[in-house]
Amino acid sequence: MTMTTIDINKLKNDYPLVRDLVDLKEVVWFNPNVTSTDQGLPYVGLTQNDVMDAQARLQRFAPYLMKAFPETASTEGIIESAVVDIPQMKEALEKRYNTLIEGQLRLKKDSHLPISGSIKARGGIYEVLTHAEKLAIEAGLLTTEDNYEKLFSDEFRKFFSQYSIAVGSTGNLGMSIGIISAKLGFSVSVHMSADARQWKKDKLRAHGVNVVEYEQDYSIAVEQGRKEAEKNPRCFFIDDENSKTLFLGYAVAGLRLKHQFETLNIPVDSEHPLFVYLPCGVGGGPGGVAFGLKLAFGDAVHCLFAEPTHSPCMLLGVYTQLHDGISVQEVGIDNITAADGLAVGRASGFVGRAMERLIDGYYTIDDQELYNLLSLLNKEEGIQLEPSALAGMTGAIHVSQAKDYLQGLSLDSQKMHNATHLVWATGGGMVPTDEMQKYLAQGE
Numbered sequence: 229m230t231m232t233t234i235d236i237n238k239l240k241n242d243y244p245l246v247r248d249l250v251d252l253k254e255v256v257w258f259n260p261n262v263t264s265t266d267q268g269l270p271y272v273g274l275t276q277n278d279v280m281d282a283q284a285r286l287q288r289f290a291p292y293l294m295k296a297f298p299e300t301a302s303t304e305g306i307i308e309s310a311v312v313d314i315p316q317m318k319e320a321l322e323k324r325y326n327t328l329i330e331g332q333l334r335l336k337k338d339s340h341l342p343i344s345g346s347i348k349a350r351g352g353i354y355e356v357l358t359h360a361e362k363l364a365i366e367a368g369l370l371t372t373e374d375n376y377e378k379l380f381s382d383e384f385r386k387f388f389s390q391y392s393i394a395v396g397s398t399g400n401l402g403m404s405i406g407i408i409s410a411k412l413g414f415s416v417s418v419h420m421s422a423d424a425r426q427w428k429k430d431k432l433r434a435h436g437v438n439v440v441e442y443e444q445d446y447s448i449a450v451e452q453g454r455k456e457a458e459k460n461p462r463c464f465f466i467d468d469e470n471s472k473t474l475f476l477g478y479a480v481a482g483l484r485l486k487h488q489f490e491t492l493n494i495p496v497d498s499e500h501p502l503f504v505y506l507p508c509g510v511g512g513g514p515g516g517v518a519f520g521l522k523l524a525f526g527d528a529v530h531c532l533f534a535e536p537t538h539s540p541c542m543l544l545g546v547y548t549q550l551h552d553g554i555s556v557q558e559v560g561i562d563n564i565t566a567a568d569g570l571a572v573g574r575a576s577g578f579v580g581r582a583m584e585r586l587i588d589g590y591y592t593i594d595d596q597e598l599y600n601l602l603s604l605l606n607k608e609e610g611i612q613l614e615p616s617a618l619a620g621m622t623g624a625i626h627v628s629q630a631k632d633y634l635q636g637l638s639l640d641s642q643k644m645h646n647a648t649h650l651v652w653a654t655g656g657g658m659v660p661t662d663e664m665q666k667y668l669a670q671g672e
Contacts, residue, residue: 234550236559243548249592250560253539257547258633260278260582265526268333268585274472274479274522282476283483289357291377297399298412299342300562307349309337311650312486316541316608317621319600324604325416325625330493331647333624336485338654339613340459344404345512346569347478352466354477356431358411359464368660385413392416395466398509399424400655405466406437419453420662421446423564423571427660438562445563446510446572447555469552469576482520486559489648500637500646505623507616507654508533508542509570515579517652522586530588530637532627534619536565536595541575542588552577554562565614566595569655574577589633590627593619596670603671612664613656624649 240246248255262268269275290305298309311334318333339345344575364370364379369387369607392415395405407418417438420429422445425638429439442449450469457465468474489496497503502525506514511533519533533542545551556563556572563573601618605611627633627649634644658669 232424234554235429239316239559244436244545246544246559249537249544250539252561252594254537254592254594254597255540255543256342256473256607256630257583258589258630259546259587260368262588263585265447265522266381266448269522271585272519274476274519278476279479279520279523283480285361286477286480288353288372289379290378291375292379292636295377295380297343297420303342307341307353308484309341309345311336311338312611313494314605314609314611314651315568318624320604320608321621321625325622327625327628329624329628329649330644331649332605333574333649333651335609336650336652337611337657338652339617340479340653340657344400344407345516346400346403346655347652348400348404350377350654351471351474351477351513351516352395352401353408354480355466355471355473355490356405356414358410358413359393360388360393360414363388365635367500368490370490379412389415390462392460393464394419394453394467396446396453396468397421397424398446398449398568398571400427401466401468403428403432403658406432406439407435410435410437411591417456419456420568421449421571423568425568425663427663436619442609444500447574450631464612468512470578472578473630474512475519475565475579478513479516479520479523482524483518484524485521486524486536494648495646496528496648500528500648501642501643502529502648502650504529504531504652505620506531506533506652507567507570509539509572509616509635510574511576511579511583513654514652515576515583518587520584530627531590532588532591532623533587535592536567536598536616536619537592538565539563539567539571539573539597540590540592541572541590542580543592545577545580546584551575551580566660567598567619569614569616572621582625586616589626589630591620593621597622599670600672603668606668606671611653611667612659613653615667617653618653620651620653623651
């Protein structure tokens with residue numbers, strides 16, 4: 229069903245929250261259709277085994293990554309980020325919103341992942357590695373028993389140079405795919421939407437990536453990338469909207485977080501709930517991470533997606549049940565936001581449908597508030613993120629204020645006292661200093 233068959237006024241009457249979305253108000257919606265993990269997982273169409281397979285593939289590539297990207301040597305070629313406590317920020321948020329947050333507030337620093345400094349270093353890099361492995365195995369140059377360090381050679385670069393990769397991106401996915409593809413030897417084109425930051429384009433070009441710029445938004449960049457790939461049988465298009473491979477690259481984060489929490493002695497169970505706040509653009513990154521978290525922690529984890537008020541595509545799609553059959557532009561929202569990584573008008577239909585029973589809630593946040601929180605986090609904790617990465621920061625406030633929601637989950641004050649609130653910081657580790665100063669200046 230598409231919007232051509234739908235009356236916007238009727239939509240606003242049937243789904244009252246749409247009025248607030250159109251008025252660019254900050255909204256919070258807890259999903260009444262959320263089910264138990266066991267009931268929800270079959271709808272994803274992927275399993276624990278698929279995630280284990282992805283984890284094993286990343287392990288095989290670890291020797292190559294250590295060689296190609298020496299910054300991964302300290303983690304033995306595994307691209308992973310730290311979990312840190314942010315107690316001063318918690319206090320500052322409580323004061324700012326006049327709301328007590330029970331439990332601990334922590335930050336997952338995907339913002340500082342090696343290679344490309346964002347959550348996209350999980351899915352984007354994983355998909356390119358999967359494609360490279362397939363090509364090399366089919367050509368008889370590689371077996372899964374080999375030491376993959378051998379891929380870091382002129383022989384393999386020459387082999388991969390016969391092939392090309394294309395992707396459409398608002399910035400961070402393009403960064404991760406461009407950098408890893410160019411390093412392997414692929415010819416790579418990144419189709420960048422109007423909202424992509426100049427420094428990201430510059431960085432990609434410095435890595436030898438062909439950057440194609442558009443004056444339109446994300447969906448046009450993706451469409452053009454897809455068209456380019458169709459013309460060339462040796463060009464592989466990475467589809468952020470529908471790729472299960474990307475999704476699995478993100479999902480590995482769930483298994484790893486479980487291990488991290490065990491190491492840090494952070495319990496997660498029915499008495500110690502975990503709330504995770506994930507910034508959402510097209511949905512692949514947060515959807516994949518949430519899937520991995522549900523496999524790792526079951527009903528003890530509760531995931532919420534956060535979007536800018538100007539680009540609430542996933543909330544709009546899931547709430548109206550139209551998924552990718554509706555875009556924010558079709559209801560009169562401009563999709564122009566400072567949160568460039570989240571500037572997406574139409575959500576992934578695959579992720580929206582696969583995960584709709586497993587995501588507890590969705591909320592939106594105003595652009596100015598992203599800058600305010602960016603500035604506040606820097607002041608309180610000395611951590612610098614890009615605007616879109618702050619979208620998760622108000623999640624713990626919304627959950628703390630939602631008494632009916634918590635009651636529905638049978639989470640009393642004692643259990644909430646034991647809770648962990650995890651803000652997933654999605655990007656910012658590679659923002660140039662002068663650019664970061666501009667962000668900070670726009671905060672209060």
